[in-house]
Amino acid sequence: xxxxxxxxxxxxxxxxxxxxxxxxxxxxxxxxxxxxxxxxxxxxxxxxxxxxxxxxxxxxxxxxxxxxxxxxxxxxxxxxxxxxxxxxxxxxxxxxxxxxxxxxxxxxxxxxxxxxxxxxxxxxxxxxxxxxxxxxxxxxxxxxxxxxxxxxxxxxxxxxxxxxxxxxxxxxxxxxxxxxxxxxxxxxxxxxxxxxxxxxxxxxxxxxxxxxxxxxxxxxxxxxxxxxxxxxx
Numbered sequence: 001x002x003x004x005x006x007x008x009x010x011x012x013x014x015x016x017x018x019x020x021x022x023x024x025x026x027x028x029x030x031x032x033x034x035x036x037x038x039x040x041x042x043x044x045x046x047x048x049x050x051x052x053x054x055x056x057x058x059x060x061x062x063x064x065x066x067x068x069x070x071x072x073x074x075x076x077x078x079x080x081x082x083x084x085x086x087x088x089x090x091x092x093x094x095x096x097x098x099x100x101x102x103x104x105x106x107x108x109x110x111x112x113x114x115x116x117x118x119x120x121x122x123x124x125x126x127x128x129x130x131x132x133x134x135x136x137x138x139x140x141x142x143x144x145x146x147x148x149x150x151x152x153x154x155x156x157x158x159x160x161x162x163x164x165x166x167x168x169x170x171x172x173x174x175x176x177x178x179x180x181x182x183x184x185x186x187x188x189x190x191x192x193x194x195x196x197x198x199x200x201x202x203x204x205x206x207x208x209x210x211x212x213x214x215x216x217x218x219x220x221x222x223x224x225x226x227x228x229x230x231x232x233x
Contacts, residue, residue, distance in 0.1 A: 001037075003030060043070060043100075044077035046093070052101030054108075064111075065104035068121050072097075072133055087151070091123070094134035106135050114215045117142035125149055126223045139220050145212065148205055151233060161233045162197030163190050179204070191231070198229040 004021070005013035014022045014030055016037045029035050036042075038049045047069065049056060056066040074081050075088040082089045097103045113119065122141045124130045130137045151161055159165060164176045166186065173186035177193040179200050187193040209216075209224035 001030070001035065003027075041098075044073045046077050047073045047098050047100060050099040050101035052104075054101050054104035056100070063104075065107045066100065068107060069097075069100050069103045072103075072121060076133065091131045091133070094132060097133060097135075107140075110140055110217075112140065112215070112217075114142040114212070117144060119143070120146045122146055122149075125227075126219060128227070139217060141216070141220060142212065145208060145216070145220075145224070148201075148208060159190050160194040160197075160231045161229070162201065163193040194231050198231075201229050202227065 001014050001016045003012050004015045006027075009027045011024050012027050012030060014025060014035060016022075016039075018037065018039050020037045020039055022035055022037075025035060038051050041048050054065055055063055057063065062070075072093060075085070076091045076093050097106075107121075111119065119140050120143050121133075121138060123133050123138050125141065125145075126139055127137050157165075159175070162177055162179060164178055166174050166176050171186070173188055175187045175190050175193040177184040177187065177197040177200075179197060184196055184200055185193075187196065205224050205227050209221050213221050
């Protein structure tokens with residue numbers, strides 16, 4: 001940054017390299033380097049605050065919009081987070097949402113509350129397998145609905161989703177179909193177990209969609225009602 005106008009020690013105009021201008025600031029702030037530019041990529045080297053009405057903090061507490069935005073950026077651009085949660089490897093945030101102000105406006109317009117539920121930002125219910133956070137692909141969902149789509153890749157091992165191998169001696173039907181840690185039944189092959197899991201899981205998702213229909217956006221309801229569990233999930 002550089003000083004482009006000097007009226008007094010307490011009234012200078014400063015311009016950043018990207019063209020952003022700060023007026024009527026103090027020379028001491030310039031000298032100490034404490035001036036900030038809202039277009040500096042201060043979050044994971046990608047996100048910037050931008051110019052607008054949305055605040056990052058109110059009374060020293062993070063706003064819900066800022067909290068969601070930072071977590072989204074961390075999932076996509078923080079290697080430590082991705083090492084802990086490998087499902088986020090390869091995920092990105094659309095360019096417009098690099099600007100916090102644009103994300104916050106979308107969040108405010110799409111946010112809603114459901115009693116006794118924590119509201120979460122989801123990127124892959126509307127579009128299965130999606131890896132991009134964007135206005136077109138994301139929706140806000142109650143936490144219970146979000147749990148229906150968690151796949152637990154690390155826990156299930158080499159078998160299809162919803163299928164576990166039973167090691168107990170004397171058992172002929174070795175493959176167990178499970179839904180939320182509850183056994184549905186035992187089967188001869190992984191495919192048999194998966195088909196039973198698939199049927200029960202899709203019914204559960206449809207029943208949940210009906211239960212929350214009055215509270216959730218129509219596009220979320222439709223995505224849930226039409227959701228199909230695949231053996232490749």
